[in-house]
Every structure is written in structure tokens, then in C-alpha cells.
Amino acid sequence: MGAGNNNSNKKSFGAETVVTHGGRHPEEHWGYVNTPVYRGSTILFPTLDSLESTEPRFDYGRTGNPSAASVEDCITELEGAAGTVLAPSGLSAISLALMTVLNSGDEVLITDSAYLPTRRVSDGVLARMGITVRYFDPRAGASVESLLTARTKAIFLESPGSLTFELQDLPAIAALAKPRDIAVIVDNSWATPLYYKPLALGADLVVHAGTKMFVGHSDTMFGTVSANERWFKDLKRTHLLLGLCASPDDCFLAARGIRTLALRMKEHNERSTAMARWLEGEAGVRRVIHPALPSHPDHAIFQRDFSGAGSTFAVLLEPKPRAALAAMVDGFDLFGMGWSWGGFESLCLPITPGKLRTATSWDEPGPMLRLHIGLESFDDLKADLAAALERYRAA
Numbered sequence: 001m002g003a004g005n006n007n008s009n010k011k012s013f014g015a016e017t018v019v020t021h022g023g024r025h026p027e028e029h030w031g032y033v034n035t036p037v038y039r040g041s042t043i044l045f046p047t048l049d050s051l052e053s054t055e056p057r058f059d060y061g062r063t064g065n066p067s068a069a070s071v072e073d074c075i076t077e078l079e080g081a082a083g084t085v086l087a088p089s090g091l092s093a094i095s096l097a098l099m100t101v102l103n104s105g106d107e108v109l110i111t112d113s114a115y116l117p118t119r120r121v122s123d124g125v126l127a128r129m130g131i132t133v134r135y136f137d138p139r140a141g142a143s144v145e146s147l148l149t150a151r152t153k154a155i156f157l158e159s160p161g162s163l164t165f166e167l168q169d170l171p172a173i174a175a176l177a178k179p180r181d182i183a184v185i186v187d188n189s190w191a192t193p194l195y196y197k198p199l200a201l202g203a204d205l206v207v208h209a210g211t212k213m214f215v216g217h218s219d220t221m222f223g224t225v226s227a228n229e230r231w232f233k234d235l236k237r238t239h240l241l242l243g244l245c246a247s248p249d250d251c252f253l254a255a256r257g258i259r260t261l262a263l264r265m266k267e268h269n270e271r272s273t274a275m276a277r278w279l280e281g282e283a284g285v286r287r288v289i290h291p292a293l294p295s296h297p298d299h300a301i302f303q304r305d306f307s308g309a310g311s312t313f314a315v316l317l318e319p320k321p322r323a324a325l326a327a328m329v330d331g332f333d334l335f336g337m338g339w340s341w342g343g344f345e346s347l348c349l350p351i352t353p354g355k356l357r358t359a360t361s362w363d364e365p366g367p368m369l370r371l372h373i374g375l376e377s378f379d380d381l382k383a384d385l386a387a388a389l390e391r392y393r394a395a
Contacts, residue, residue: 015078015194016262022074023255028066035070037252062243067251071224074258075214078193079206081226085239086246086254090189090209091117093223097205098122098154100231100238101183104130106153111168112359113138113161118187119356122156135359138166139298145176152180157203158187159196160298162341163353163370164362165289165314167298170305174202183231189213189342194265195308204231212342213310216257216264220250264344264375268311271381272373276313278382284393286366289314312341312372314351317392319366324395325350329369331391334376334384341372346381348372348388 013021029036041061045051058064068086076084087093094117102108110122112135122133136147138161155177159168170186177184186198189209198206208214210222223246227235246254269292276290288295290313291302302309317325329337335348349370354362373381 018074018077019194019258019261022077022258023070023072025070035066035252035255037248038065038067039248040065062245063240064245065248065251067248067255068246071251071255071258074255075193075208075224075226079226080193080197080199081206082229082232083236084224084226085235085244086210086251087223087225087239087244088246088250089221090207090211090223091121092244093207093209093225094118094187095121095125096223096239096242096244097185097207097225097235098126098156099242100205100225100227100235101154101185102126102129102131103153105151107132107134107149107151108154108156109134109136109144109147109152110156111138111158111161111166112136112357113164113166113353114156114158114187115162116356118156118158137360138164138168140173141169142172142176144173148176148180148182152182154183154185156185156187159198160190160291160310162187162190162312163314163351163356165291165296167291167301167305169301170198170201170203178202190310190312191306191308192261192265192310194262195269195310196306199226199228201305204228205235209342210254212340213261213265213268214257215254216260216343217253218340218343218345220253220257222246222250222254265308265310267375268373269308271375271378272311272313272371273309274378275371275373275382275385279315279385282386282389284318284389285315286318287316287364289316311374312370315369315371316364317367317369320392320395322367324392325367327395328388328392332384332388334381335371335388341370343372344375346372346374346376346384 072084157168174184183204185205186203188206189212192213205227208224210224215222273292276288279285280288292309335346338347351368351370
């Protein structure tokens with residue numbers, strides 16, 4: 001695993017230990033605890049034999065460096081994967097995973113709860129490449145079998161969806177896909193490998209918008225793709241052909257964030273679940289959508305497949321005009337409005353998921369908010385939300 005322990009690769013460690021030590025090799029870097037930032041393009045070879053080696057450790061800046069390897073090794077261990085590659089953003093990681101398993105003439109099924117950038121690259125790039133894109137009910141489960149054709153080569157899941165938070169029945173879908181050699185890709189950004197293990201449940205590739213939970217500080221764009229033995233060689237080759245690489249500085253920042261991932265996820269899990277429970281009883285709130293709550297339609301899947309929750313969930317408010325929503329969100333003291341999540345700061349984002357749906361409808365009345373519960377004082381956050389709800393009711 002690293003940190004100078006020669007026997008560590010023979011042992012099985014808990015997630016907290018892996019995020020602390022995984023990918024670190026101080027003995028290779030003059031004793032430095034963290035892998036330093038290796039900026040560079042050209043790597044010099046001392047001999048012709050080393051230049052012509054078919055498997056050099058590093059051969060060019062675009063294809064890898066110790067800063068990247070440190071993160072790759074840690075994520076691979078966390079995911080239980082055959083290997084991991086890094087990308088400059090979450091969207092580029094999603095694009096890479098899709099292009100690894102799909103060719104012109106193929107078909108991909110995508111959960112209708114997938115977030116907008118996934119839909120844009122699928123409808124705008126994959127379709128232009130001659131790949132058929134079809135969306136399906138995120139709660140289809142085993143009934144997705146009726147959608148499969150001879151051309152179906154991939155199924156893309158985002159569990160839970162980052163706006164409406166439906167969970168997909170991954171084991172049921174993987175059981176249908178495996179005998180047909182259909183690749184199952186899962187966006188695992190919400191729960192992270194600490195609380196959800198897609199590869200162990202039958203997935204083939206796992207993607208992360210590492211910008212969010214892995215980095216954890218809202219200061220870096222980053223993505224990862226991990227794959228099982230069946231797909232890793234193809235993933236590595238596609239990554240090389242596309243020339244995708246994360247900068248050494250971003251790799252360093254991602255490694256820094258990962259070291260505290262277990263502690264942050266524990267706090268996000270407890271805080272988001274507690275806040276969701278509290279909001280369920282507040283006047284003006286029509287429904288809270290959080291997979292960890294018994295009221296969630298997919299709570300049984302959450303209990304079966306997940307060991308904890310992420311930082312985000314959705315809230316449906318009682319119907320009121322836009323002016324009421326503006327009064328609510330414009331007056332926050334602590335919750336900011338922004339498109340991302342996963343950082344230390346709390347966020348509140350008004351959302352309209354109905355505009356994205358094509359295979360299913362979303363006609364829930366009333367304004368809808370996505371909340372990311374950060375690391376501020378829980379009581380302060382609750383007071384900020386209570387005051388916001390009061391403004392909403394009074395508007």
C-alpha cells in the first residue's frame with residue numbers, strides 16, 4: 001500500500017487506513033510523507049535498452065508521473081479495481097468510460113436521472129459517432145431486460161441520481177448484463193468507494209467527479225475511472241489514445257483531499273441525514289428526498305447496498321411563486337448557491353429536473369432545492385435553513 005511497509009500489499013486494511021497510506025511511498029521520494037508534485041514532459045533514459053523498454057515505469061509526462069500514480073494506486077485499492085486512470089474533470093472521466101466500451105453502431109442505455117453533462121456528451125458526441133443513446137427509468141431494475149437489444153453494449157448508472165436521488169438496482173442490472181458482455185458503468189461520486197462498492201456488486205467501470213468528494217476543497221477539477229480485469233486494458237489504451245491527463249498539481253491536491261476523505265464522509269453522512277430528518281417536519285416542506293430516510297422509495301436498496309450516505313439530497317417545497325423562492329435563497333448567511341458539491345462549504349441550488357427527463361416524467365409541483373451539507377456548525381446551518389424557510393412562508 002505504501003508508506004514504506006514492505007508487507008502491506010499482503011494485508012487487507014480498512015478504508016480509513018487506505019485513504020491515509022494508499023499510494024504513498026516516502027522511500028521513493030527522499031522520505032517526504034506526501035508524494036511531491038512532479039511537473040515535467042520529458043523523461044530521460046540512460047540506455048538504449050531502457051528507452052526501448054516495452055513497460056517503462058514512466059516514459060512521458062502525458063502518460064503518467066509519480067504524482068498521478070499516487071492517486072491511481074489509492075483509488076484502485078479503495079474501489080477493489082484492476083486499475084485506475086485520471087482525467088482533468090468528472091465529465092472527461094465519464095466520456096472516457098463511455099468511449100472505452102462503445103463503438104460506432106453500438107447502443108448505450110443511460111439512466112434518465114443522469115446529470116446534464118452526461119446527457120450532453122451522450123446526445124452531442126456519442127450520437128454523432130453513430131452510437132444510439134436511449135434513456136430508461138432509473139427504477140427499472142431487472143425490467144431493463146426488455147430494453148436490451150443485440151446492439152446494447154453498455155448501461156450507464158448514476159446511483160443515486162445527483163438531482164432526484166433514485167437508486168438503481170445494480171446487482172439486478174449487472175446480472176442481466178454480464179452474460180451478454182454488456183459493460184455496466186456506475187457514477188459513484190455521491191457515496192464514494194467508502195460507502196458503495198459498485199465493482200463488488202457487478203459493475204465493470206466506476207467513474208468519479210473527483211472534483212467533489214475526493215478533492216473536497218472546491219479548488220480543483222478532477223476525474224477518475226476505475227475498471228475490473230475485463231476492461232482495464234481497454235480503459236488504459238483509450239486513455240492513452242485520447243491524450244487525457246490530469247495535471248500534476250491537480251493530482252497533488254486530489255491526494256491531499258483523499259487523506260481526509262474518511263473523516264469528511266463520516267461528517268457529511270451524519271449531517272446530511274440529520275438535516276434531512278429535521279426538514280421532513282418543517283412547515284413549507286412538502287417532501288425530502290434522501291436515500292437514507294425510510295420515506296425514500298429506494299430505501300431498501302440503500303440499506304442493502306450502501307454503508308453510508310453522501311452530502312447531498314433534495315427538498316421539495318410547497319408551491320409558491322418565484323419571488324418566494326428568491327426571498328428564501330437570496331437571504332442565506334451560510335448556504336451559497338453554486339453548481340457543484342462535495343466541498344467543505346454548504347450549498348443550496350434551485351433545480352428543475354423535469355426539463356431533463358425524456359424516458360420518464362418529473363411533474364412534482366413546487367420549487368425544488370438540492371442541498372449540500374458542509375462542515376460548518378450543524379446548529380448554525382439549521383438556523384440558516386430555518387430562517388430561509390420562514391422567509392419562504394412569509395413571502
